[in-house]
Amino acid sequence: MDLHLKIIGSFFIVLALIHIIFPKYFNWKAELRSLSLMNRQMMVIHTIFIALVVFLMGLLCITSSQELIETALGKKIILGLGVFWTTRLVIQFFGYSSELWKGKIFETLIHLVFSLFWLYTSIIFWFIYFS
Structure with missing residues (x-):
């Protein structure tokens, strides 16, 4: 199970880093233009925090797999x-x-x-x- 947690953790880190390209890939500059400033900023900031949480889950799985299991x-x-x-x-x-x-x-x-x-x-x- 230790190896599986490390694999999952690695994928989580990659997934978190993929969030970096979201604004450009999904054309947020144009797509979110019609939203209010609050909604635009919530979309961007929440995406950053989702990426951060997924990244930290990845680090946890990689660095503490034995503790998670035992x-x-x-x-x-x-x-x-x-x-x-x-x-x-x-x-x-x-x-x-x-x-x-x-x-x-x-x-x-x-x-x-x-x-x-x-x-x-x-x-x-x-x-x-x-x-």
């Missing part, structure tokens, strides 16, 4: 991570419209890759928690 506090943290990422897996299918990816090769591939990653992550966290 200690009571680690198991509680793993429970929280299991709930969080399982919820994220459900949102992948019920929070986003399939219109965003159906019939689009790249978007469908990304949808599939992330669905499988959330599933893998959830399974590992739940397995650790219940073992």
Whole structure:
């Protein structure tokens, strides 16, 4: 399980760093122009904090995998991570419209890759928690 947590942690760090390209890739300068200043800034700032939290989860999984597996506090943290990422897996299918990816090769591939990653992550966290 130690290796699985390190793999997950590495992916979390990569995912967090990918957030850097969101504003340009999703054309936020034009797309968010119609929003109020408050909503524009909330979108950007919340994205930064989501990336930071995902990055810190990654560091935790890489640097403290044994503690997460073997200690009571680690198991509680793993429970929280299991709930969080399982919820994220459900949102992948019920929070986003399939219109965003159906019939689009790249978007469908990304949808599939992330669905499988959330599933893998959830399974590992739940397995650790219940073992």
